[in-house]
Amino acid sequence: MILLRSALAGGFMGTIVMTTLMSAAGEMGVTRMDFPLLLGTTVTDSRRKAKAIGYVFHFLLGLGFALLYALCLAAVGRSTWWLGALIGAVQAIFTSTVLVNVLLPVVHPRIGTPNSGANEITLLESPGFLMLNYGRNTFLVTFVAHVAYGAIVGWAIRI
């Protein structure tokens, strides 16, 4: 039970920090990546609603991934901030390559791929490898944000 509670608490804190870092990077013009918009448009074509729904999705994913982190760390038998950061780094690479470019287009009705046009329905710009279509520093921002998330989750989890 302590594992579950600590994972959720870490996920809560980590998601707040990760979301804040990514939002700040967007505001500073470092990247055009907007995860809430990307996630929210999986279920609605309303721009206004998509951002709100996307934030909720992102938050729930943050909690869900914290539970996965807890399982991994429990299997290892210890939990430290740097182990969490390590998993966060792996997740950042997975997210920036496979998740947004391979898996997301399968379930997302409104996201482009490198080969898609925009003739039939309105599409969001494809992220591209390492999400570089959204700006040269996008991967760096994603990486740092996920490492920070992982470090917080790893620090919070009690095995």
Place this chain on the structure above:
Amino acid sequence: MSRRYLPDTNLLETTFRTASGLVRVVDALTLPDETLEPMRELARSISGAEGRVRMRWRFAPRFEYGLRDPECGWRGPVPVATCGANAVALSHWGAGEPQWADGALTAEFDIAAGERSLLVLSIAHGEPLVMPARGDVERRLDETASFWREWTGSRQYEGPWRDAVLRSALVLRAFIFAPSGASVAAPTTSLPEQVGGERNWDYRFCWIRDSNFMIDALLELGCYDEARALFWWFMQATALTEPELHVLYRLDGGVASPEREVPIAGYRGSRPVRIGNSAIEQLQLDMYGALLETAWLYSEGHRRLDRDTGGVLGRVADHVCRIWRQPDAGVWEVRNGPFHFTHSKVMCWTALDRSIRLAERGELPNRSVDKWKRERAAVGAFIEERCWSDRLGSYTRSAGDELLDASLLMLPTVGYGDPRGPRINGTIDAVIRALRQGEFVYRYRAEDGVRGHEGAFVNCSFWLVAALARAGRTAEASELMNRLVARANDVGLYAEEIDPCTGAFLGNFPQALVHLALVDAAVALRDATAEAAR
């Protein structure tokens, strides 16, 4: 080639006639709907009307005033250009096969009668680009045209020069920044007042000075929602600094950025190109009058001020009592001042006068009314004694001088003095003698701290029309109004200034103050003509 706005809209239609046929091009900033539309969208629809015409187009995106090179590439078949947090995509249908070369996109295509091509510029800031579907763009184009037609159809103005007034209304409505309700003075920066000169300013801000003209025009035209939004925007923006006011604010309500110069060539070599406006650092007393006049007009429009707003305005009025004796930079924002400008003093008088009236209605706290009355009388005495010239038979530009200034034409507009009395009529005649050239009126003939010369400010000419109308000189006013309306460009727009010798437009374009002055002049003439007929 000819241009027009589609009737009662802000959709611009350009018609090209060639030896082989005729093509119509419609440009529109589409309005957002409740779908996944681009953050901003500029659509260009190309329709073949007769024969077959070879078309060529070029798209050369520039970011940050052209100081940074964009990254040009493709997302599938859609060309994109990105730079930091900004990105643009150019979706195209039936408009050739574009290719990037030297930072520009070019293509050629043929269009025959009955065919339609589409170019759509999607703009993103801090988010992924949205590549619209053709059907969605065409729907938004239709909805945008319908919106403007309905909006124009709801305007209440009936009177002479209706077409010019409604075109001005459409321009002014397009100047309103929808998220905040603020209105931009002009959408451009550094279009020169003298080609090749240094009188190049950034007008992409909201001036308090324009507020009373804007509210007055919006209410006159029946734009109650827009008037309400603008008034509350002003109250929100000024709440951060009250009782002191800034001269201008960003459209989001923030304090405007400081003036800086951008190292680029400028329009026809006119340097410097300025970003930001240092007028924000000046003391300009007239804006206090503008704000209180705005509140009065808003209240007169049967929209009662709440207690907190009344409290803020009361503190502003108290502040005016403390500062009206100071010299300032005036309505023209001169850079060799400060001076005791007559117009500024009149606007201080206006601020106190409107405060007293609002307090008497119970919309401002009445604890300072006696002080406001004393100070209003003191300002009036100052104007009548120090700002009047027996030799000229006119009010003067500033206390103690013998110069004239077109801002004096605004005295009857704010209700200072008898609009048909000898002092106002004498001032009108003196301004005409000193500053009028043809249908144009220079703002002054004096040093202002900036090198070079300038054209005639078009709003001054419309101010003259309004002053003549309010003085009962309707024949003179009508004749001048007709000549001025004919000076608009081919689609009814005005720049800040016109060169009286060549008729060329100068300065930022189009300019809100000119279109506001046009509406005020038309309304003043309509009312004066109706009064004369009674």
